[in-house]
Amino acid sequence: MATKQIIHGVFGDEEPLLEACKKLRASGIRIKDVFTPFPIHGIDPIVGVPRTRIAICAFIYGITGTSLATLMMWYMMVHDWPNDIGGKPNWAYYFNVPAFIPITFESTVFCAAHGMALTYFLRCWLVPGAKAKNPDPRTTDDKFLIYLELNDEQSKKADEILRATGAEEVNYKGTLTIEPKY
Amino acid sequence: MNTEKLNFVIPSKAKMLSIALMVIGLICIALMFAFDKQADDPEYHHTRAWANIFAGSFFFMAIGLAAAFFLGLQYAAEAGWATTVKRVIEGVAMYVQWGVSILLLFFILGQLQVHHIYHWMLSGVADAGSQHYDKVIADKIGYFGVFWWIRTILYMIGWSWFTWKLVKNSREADKLDKDTNNSFHWKNIKLGAWFMVVFAVTSSTSSWDWVMSIDTHWFSTLFGWYTFSGMWISALVTITMLVVWLKRLGYLEYVTESTIHDLGKWMFAISFLWTYLYFSQFMLIWYSDIPEEVVYFQTRWESYKALMWTVFFVNFAFPMIMLMSRDSKRNFFFLMFVGTIIFIGHYLDVIMIVMPGTVGHAWTGLSWMELGSFLFFLGLFLFVVLRNLTKAPLLVKNHPFLEESLHHTT
Numbered sequence: 001m002a003t004k005q006i007i008h009g010v011f012g013d014e015e016p017l018l019e020a021c022k023k024l025r026a027s028g029i030r031i032k033d034v035f036t037p038f039p040i041h042g043i044d045p046i047v048g049v050p051r052t053r054i055a056i057c058a059f060i061y062g063i064t065g066t067s068l069a070t071l072m073m074w075y076m077m078v079h080d081w082p083n084d085i086g087g088k089p090n091w092a093y094y095f096n097v098p099a100f101i102p103i104t105f106e107s108t109v110f111c112a113a114h115g116m117a118l119t120y121f122l123r124c125w126l127v128p129g130a131k132a133k134n135p136d137p138r139t140t141d142d143k144f145l146i147y148l149e150l151n152d153e154q155s156k157k158a159d160e161i162l163r164a165t166g167a168e169e170v171n172y173k174g175t176l177t178i179e180p181k182y
Numbered sequence: 183m184n185t186e187k188l189n190f191v192i193p194s195k196a197k198m199l200s201i202a203l204m205v206i207g208l209i210c211i212a213l214m215f216a217f218d219k220q221a222d223d224p225e226y227h228h229t230r231a232w233a234n235i236f237a238g239s240f241f242f243m244a245i246g247l248a249a250a251f252f253l254g255l256q257y258a259a260e261a262g263w264a265t266t267v268k269r270v271i272e273g274v275a276m277y278v279q280w281g282v283s284i285l286l287l288f289f290i291l292g293q294l295q296v297h298h299i300y301h302w303m304l305s306g307v308a309d310a311g312s313q314h315y316d317k318v319i320a321d322k323i324g325y326f327g328v329f330w331w332i333r334t335i336l337y338m339i340g341w342s343w344f345t346w347k348l349v350k351n352s353r354e355a356d357k358l359d360k361d362t363n364n365s366f367h368w369k370n371i372k373l374g375a376w377f378m379v380v381f382a383v384t385s386s387t388s389s390w391d392w393v394m395s396i397d398t399h400w401f402s403t404l405f406g407w408y409t410f411s412g413m414w415i416s417a418l419v420t421i422t423m424l425v426v427w428l429k430r431l432g433y434l435e436y437v438t439e440s441t442i443h444d445l446g447k448w449m450f451a452i453s454f455l456w457t458y459l460y461f462s463q464f465m466l467i468w469y470s471d472i473p474e475e476v477v478y479f480q481t482r483w484e485s486y487k488a489l490m491w492t493v494f495f496v497n498f499a500f501p502m503i504m505l506m507s508r509d510s511k512r513n514f515f516f517l518m519f520v521g522t523i524i525f526i527g528h529y530l531d532v533i534m535i536v537m538p539g540t541v542g543h544a545w546t547g548l549s550w551m552e553l554g555s556f557l558f559f560l561g562l563f564l565f566v567v568l569r570n571l572t573k574a575p576l577l578v579k580n581h582p583f584l585e586e587s588l589h590h591t592t
Contacts, residue, residue, distance in 0.1 A: 041591045041592075042591035055507075055508070059506075086469060086470070086471060087471065088469075098461075098464065098465045098468050098469070099465070099469060101461065101465065102465075
């Protein structure tokens with residue numbers, strides 16, 4: 001059974017926060033999360049957040065949209081009831097491909113965009129009625145916060161680094177007990 | 183920062199290459215006039231040779247023009263990301279003066295009946311008694327003739343002046359120790375915004391006047407945008423490849439990977455703009471099926487089918503697949519490889535715009551003639567652009583967004 005200390009390092013500006021993040025990571029401390037009032041460019045690699053995989057999702061959703069649109073138009077316009085529009089009878093799908101391209105395009109964009117947004121909301125659990133998961137409400141105003149979960153030995157080191165880099169407060173927010181899995 | 187690498191010196195190999203390209207191209211152009219004949223047609227004035235010369239001079243002039251547009255756009259939008267590569271954009275944009283001079287010469291030769299690229303320039307085309315009388319052209323001859331020449335001269339002077347002034351202000355700002363109130367930058371913002379207005383109108387009208395009027399009987403309201411998107415993507419490819427090449431040589435060390443990534447995104451995005459307009463023009467004409475419009479694609483479908491498909495896939499599917507991932511847009515080899523291919527692809531697009539209206543069904547496929555003319559203008563373009571790059575330090579001074587651009591991250 002391991003006990004971990006929850007630490008909030010609160011900063012007044014982004015520069016010392018980035019500095020603290022770099023030093024924490026350099027001394028082998030894992031940063032659980034960072035909360036800031038506004039997005040900070042280029043913070044991801046410094047905090048150690050892995051690259052987003054949403055692009056892969058977008059590609060899959062896009063391909064799904066392309067396929068759905070093709071299937072739909074093939075069924076409606078060719079298979080179920082062949083339409084003759086402007087003297088261009090739909091005896092086969094490939095005859096009138098140009099006419100189908102706009103809908104294919106729109107459907108691809110629609111599915112990719114909506115799929116990405118929904119994935120993002122579900123992954124972050126931003127559903128209706130969800131409670132805010134903010135450790136300190138001041139981060140929505142003017143404070144920058146590093147959230148850490150560390151064992152005793154690392155806590156001491158982190159405390160030193162946070163104070164040395166200019167943290168305004170280092171708050172200890174109790175402990176977290178992690179049950180071993182086996 | 184390494185101050186020695188701020189001033190560009192043309193590598194002797196690059197200079198040799200550009201001169202060699204021009205020499206080879208000139209030989210090819212000379213040979214074109216000897217070989218390009220049609221025994222059964224006495225009115226054939228080396229049309230294919232002249233069409234190739236037009237395609238080359240227009241394509242590279244358009245690259246300069248679109249670079250000038252891109253430069254003005256950065257100012258009008260007050261965008262900071264491209265400040266570190268601004269001198270490269272300026273270097274490409276300054277080619278526009280050379281480009282329009284060559285085109286002017288070409289048009290004068292046309293008016294003197296030396297070549298027969300523009301059917302409406304033929305004397306007697308609007309006289310009811312003449313053997314060359316053409317009713318359709320006679321009905322719209324008021325738009326051509328003197329009015330056409332006034333417009334042409336205005337475009338040429340306007341574009342050259344705006345480009346010259348934008349670049350001049352940028353270089354003037356470098357000479358100051360400190361530009362405290364950003365006076366030159368404000369001047370350029372105004373100039374850039376005005377250039378956007380002028381360019382929005384003239385890019386369309388000039389493409390009607392110079393390119394669409396080759397097929398005098400035909401018209402398309404999308405044509406201006408189609409040509410514009412083609413020139414924009416070609417210019418972006420040129421700028422990106424120059425930046426990557428300069429970085430490889432050790433210049434532009436302060437250009438971040440994110441700036442290159444953004445240039446890659448532009449290449450990717452404008453490839454789609456081009457595809458969108460190319461396809462829209464085709465689809466609307468294909469769907470409505472009106473004979474006077476469809477004739478344009480009929481010629482292409484009958485005699486230029488391979489070229490038409492090549493242009494479409496090389497300029498659409500190829501950049502889409504190759505530049506889709508983030509890593510490929512940050513990989514210098516990828517950008518160079520894809521850039522080279524779609525640069526050629528868009529030259530072929532211009533060939534496909536010009537040839538069917540001039541050479542028509544006599545077309546025998548791509549040959550050394552197209553290559554020769556391309557090489558000559560490429561050599562000239564490289565020669566002029568590289569020389570432009572030496573005229574000023576590669577990094578701007580006193581630009582309010584310089585600091586932002588140096589730390590640009592995406």
